[in-house]
Amino acid sequence: MSQPVRTIQTDVVIVGSGPGGATMARELSKKGKKVVLCEAGKNHQWLGKNSVMLLGMMDKMGMTFSKEGTWVLRPKTAGGASVVYCGTAVRPPAWLKEKYRIDLDEEVDEVYKEIPIQTLPDNLVGPAARKMMNAAQDIGLDWNLLDKWIRPEKCEANCGKCALGCTTGAKWTAREYIEEAQQHGADLHLQTTVDRVLTENGKAVGVRAKGPQGWMDIKAETVILSAGGQGTPPILNRSGVHDAGQGFFADPLVFVMGAGQGQGTKYDVTMTAGTIMADDGIVMTDLIVPPTMFAGLMTFAGPRGWVKLPKVLNYKKTMGIMIKVRDGLDGRVNMDESFSKPLDYDTWWKLNKGAVLAEEILMKAGARKEDVMQSAVIAAHPGGTVRIGELLDKDCQTPIQNCYCMDTTIIPEPWGLPPTVTVVAMAKRLAKHLTVDAQARAAVQEPA
Numbered sequence: 001m002s003q004p005v006r007t008i009q010t011d012v013v014i015v016g017s018g019p020g021g022a023t024m025a026r027e028l029s030k031k032g033k034k035v036v037l038c039e040a041g042k043n044h045q046w047l048g049k050n051s052v053m054l055l056g057m058m059d060k061m062g063m064t065f066s067k068e069g070t071w072v073l074r075p076k077t078a079g080g081a082s083v084v085y086c087g088t089a090v091r092p093p094a095w096l097k098e099k100y101r102i103d104l105d106e107e108v109d110e111v112y113k114e115i116p117i118q119t120l121p122d123n124l125v126g127p128a129a130r131k132m133m134n135a136a137q138d139i140g141l142d143w144n145l146l147d148k149w150i151r152p153e154k155c156e157a158n159c160g161k162c163a164l165g166c167t168t169g170a171k172w173t174a175r176e177y178i179e180e181a182q183q184h185g186a187d188l189h190l191q192t193t194v195d196r197v198l199t200e201n202g203k204a205v206g207v208r209a210k211g212p213q214g215w216m217d218i219k220a221e222t223v224i225l226s227a228g229g230q231g232t233p234p235i236l237n238r239s240g241v242h243d244a245g246q247g248f249f250a251d252p253l254v255f256v257m258g259a260g261q262g263q264g265t266k267y268d269v270t271m272t273a274g275t276i277m278a279d280d281g282i283v284m285t286d287l288i289v290p291p292t293m294f295a296g297l298m299t300f301a302g303p304r305g306w307v308k309l310p311k312v313l314n315y316k317k318t319m320g321i322m323i324k325v326r327d328g329l330d331g332r333v334n335m336d337e338s339f340s341k342p343l344d345y346d347t348w349w350k351l352n353k354g355a356v357l358a359e360e361i362l363m364k365a366g367a368r369k370e371d372v373m374q375s376a377v378i379a380a381h382p383g384g385t386v387r388i389g390e391l392l393d394k395d396c397q398t399p400i401q402n403c404y405c406m407d408t409t410i411i412p413e414p415w416g417l418p419p420t421v422t423v424v425a426m427a428k429r430l431a432k433h434l435t436v437d438a439q440a441r442a443a444v445q446e447p448a
């Protein structure tokens with residue numbers, strides 16, 4: 001590896017500016033820490049445009065596939081995946097407190113108040129989402145409005161651009177926390193990819209990164225890795241933690257879609273309503289992907305998808321349901337960022353159960369059986385690759401002292417839920433541990 005051309009000194013270096021990294025940057029800079037935030041992506045301004053621009057904000061133009069062929073989206077932009085996420089909020093499951101003694105009640109309440117997170121008011125519930133909600137309730141499903149990271153007063157009905165990147169500022173993204181961190185003095189380095197953690201005597205002393213001006217060492221007392229479920233493990237591998245990346249969940253999903261009579265899902269706020277079948281590990285909501293991705297997903301579905309491809313012409317009337325399931329921790333992220341993610345029998349069973357229910361809902365909402373189609377599998381929630389209780393302690397410290405993880409990697413078990421509330425709350429908790437709690441610990445150890 002090349003020698004660094006320059007060295008920067010700071011208190012904390014944070015790698016990755018998604019919800020985990022941006023929250024750490026905001027909380028620590030507000031507490032007076034000198035923060036450097038490294039982000040491999042650019043600060044893309046292509047929000048709300050089209051699928052091609054959307055894929056332009058992803059690693060390898062979105063063309064990232066597991067060894068087994070599953071399409072796994074990996075956004076690479078300032079703000080991470082939150083720029084294109086659907087803005088659905090779900091509180092952490094009870095087992096995180098019961099089994100791992102991680103009590104996030106205070107931090108989750110803080111997040112809910114700050115944004116504030118709430119369900120959509122009546123005027124923002126689009127006609128397709130409403131039709132599907134009524135149909136789902138008619139067949140006995142507990143299908144309701146979902147909590148959203150969306151400010152209704154800024155949201156425009158019939159806009160339908162949430163997942164392309166919100167242009168009105170209604171949807172919360174991690175870019176808001178990056179800006180706040182910058183206002184408190186944090187230094188954001190874009191297009192800066194961290195290669196490894198620098199260590200001395202088993203302790204982290206900074207990171208080595210490559211930015212637009214070449215290699216540099218960023219020296220810091222504390223290193224926070226927030227490069228995401230697929231980004232953090234390779235950095236740890238290259239830093240000598242070889243077990244990172246062993247096993248991960250991706251929360252695979254399929255879309256079941258069919259054209260109805262009126263306006264389709266395209267115009268609705270993404271994931272307006274849905275159902276969470278916690279015991280089965282199945283989440284179902286109204287959702288459709290943009291047309292180019294729709295065509296891609298039908299193409300990847302093989303011959304049964306190809307025959308339905310012409311139905312993309314009916315896109316504006318098409319209602320879509322997403323079925324996302326909790327998968328296992330099999331697979332691996334490798335040091336070169338390639339990855340394996342087998343889908344087991346249980347995962348297919350869940351996807352299939354959801355697809356059957358979705359077909360029933362769509363037909364009750366006005367779609368014809370012959371128009372109903374199912375996409376190929378895609379995944380967008382990689383995590384669990386550096387789990388608490390295995391490689392991380394309860395405070396998310398890695399085997400390298402003073403080096404912490406804070407992103408979806410830390411989630412200790414198969415998940416199957418939108419993870420952003422948990423990641424942001426965990427980051428707030430770690431920031432407290434590194435500042436307020438650290439001061440209290442120091443005061444006990446060194447009485448005046």
Ligand SMILES: Cc1cc2nc3c(=O)[nH]c(=O)nc-3n(C[C@H](O)[C@H](O)[C@H](O)COP(=O)(O)OP(=O)(O)OC[C@H]3O[C@@H](n4cnc5c(N)ncnc54)[C@H](O)[C@@H]3O)c2cc1C
Binds near residue numbers: 078421
């Ligand atoms: C299409 C889509 C829809 C989604 N919808 C929802 C939803 O409705 N609700 C929900 O809760 N979640 C949703 N998610 C998931 C959610 O967005 C992610 O789980 C969340 O953003 C994860 O945050 P993170 O901090 O772990 O990492 P990420 O958001 O993945 O951010 C990691 C960042 O690190 C950067 N990086 C990677 N490697 C390096 C490196 N070596 N050096 C420097 N920087 C690096 C990346 O460029 C990226 O910006 C969705 C995701 C997608 C893709």
